[in-house]
Amino acid sequence: MRYVKLGNTGLTVSEFGFGCIPIIRLVKDDSVKVLRYAFERGITFFDTANAYRDSEEKIGKAFDGVRDRIVLASKTLKRDGDGAMEQLDNSLRMMKTDYLDLYQLHQVAQEEDWQKVTGPGGALEAVMKAKAAGKVRHVGVTSHSLPMAIRMVKSSLFETVQFPFNLIEEEAKGELFSAAREMGLGFISMKPFGGGVIDNAEIAFKYLRQYPEAIPIPGFESCEQVDQILAIYSQANVVGEQDLEVMENYRNELGKIFCRRCEYCQPCSQGVIITPAMGYPIFVKRMSAPVATEFCRKAMESVPNCTECGDCMERCPYELKIPEIIKANYALYEAHLKELKG
Ligand code: SF4
Ligand code: SF4
Known part of the structure; x- marks a missing residue:
């Protein structure tokens, strides 16, 4: 070391x-x-x-x-x-x-x-x-x-x-x-x-x-x-050369779905707390589902307010399809809640 x-x-x-x-x-x-x-x-x-x-x-x-x-x-x-x-x-x-x-x-x-x-x-x-x-x-x-x-x-x-x-x-x-x-x-x-x-x-x-x-x-x-x-x-x-190629493949594969948590997309006029809602699957991976559901609860519960107006997408420098992604994440969050309730 x-x-x-x-x-x-x-x-x-x-x-x-x-x-x-x-x-x-x-x-x-x-x-x-x-x-x-x-x-x-x-x-x-x-x-x-x-x-x-x-x-x-x-x-x-x-x-x-x-x-x-x-x-x-x-x-x-x-x-x-x-x-x-x-x-x-x-x-x-x-x-x-x-x-x-x-x-x-x-x-x-x-x-x-x-x-x-x-x-x-x-x-x-x-x-x-x-x-x-x-x-x-x-x-x-x-x-x-x-x-x-x-x-x-x-x-x-x-x-x-x-x-x-x-x-x-x-x-x-x-x-x-x-x-x-x-x-x-x-x-x-x-x-x-x-x-x-x-x-x-x-x-x-x-x-x-x-x-x-x-x-x-x-x-x-x-x-x-x-x-x-x-x-x-x-x-x-x-x-x-081969390593550089693998790195480039990661960038190409994840570039359009990966949220950098930069918060440029916020605020949302409907009160959606976008960044943690975008990152929910990553929080689950890092923290476990029981912790992440609690940690992201406020953000996830704001997702149904999304009217798909698209304003946030205009502000996202990475052109992420925010309403689509947060809605998919919300479905995952609901599935986790269901599982945890057993
Ligand atoms: S698309 Fe949804 S999350 Fe984005 S600004 Fe509009 S209402 Fe808010
Ligand atoms: S959705 Fe886009 S603008 Fe919003 S935090 Fe993620 S990368 Fe940044």
Whole structure:
């Protein structure tokens, strides 16, 4: 395992980290086993969020006694200072630690989010106070919106940025990468498997390893999966013509159905919460059906309001057939509810 600097934070992390969404699906003992195994095999960077259910509690149990040997990151979706501090204190308690190496404002995408987090009484002000008090060592931000991510990187307010980056979602490669490099921010690549749609780990990482400045955080739900990625990293990265062809096939196959969660399509005049409704099958894959039905409930229940006006499609840069996709996802959601009711 190679260890690299995370931007100018002064933090050193393993060249790939561990994104903790998939441990939601595991029972506590299995989560602890995978987390400990990853640590023992050299992974030192663990990224979670208040929104990832009991993942923080599982991390707390796994790393009792080795806190000083890992880099722990979490996030808050709260936009107000009080809410963010309540979540931070909860994260600290769950993870049995008195500081986080990195605390991120989670999914800041819309102008309204930005105004709230940076305004008086907003989350950023409170997180900076927590940093001064030693509860947080570094402050970062995550987003799925490219213009917002670029703006936040250039704002000089953050030390890291987390953004989707994989062989299908390549938007970060241009201005966002260069701005992060110029401003000295660490770049964390979320969704190395496109949220679960890229089912070839070798190809996914052949692509990602071409950009060593970006630290991917794959999720793991078994020790074998940890070994698989370690084995890929133990070899020199050679990307041949055939690999490029496989990557291109993924892009062609998924390009017209894959939602990037950029939120450009919103808002909907009928109150449909489009982005989580578009991503429902991916949430199921990553979180399990029982968790995803609950997690996406509000969004899924808004889908029947869709009048198929098409306004959102005009705003989607990827020309996705949004009404068609969300209706299909709604059918899946209903089937899951039915199954769960048994
Ligand atoms: S097509 Fe449906 S989801 Fe899209 S803007 Fe119109 S009502 Fe909203
Ligand atoms: S449907 Fe299109 S615009 Fe909306 S979040 Fe997905 S990719 Fe972005």
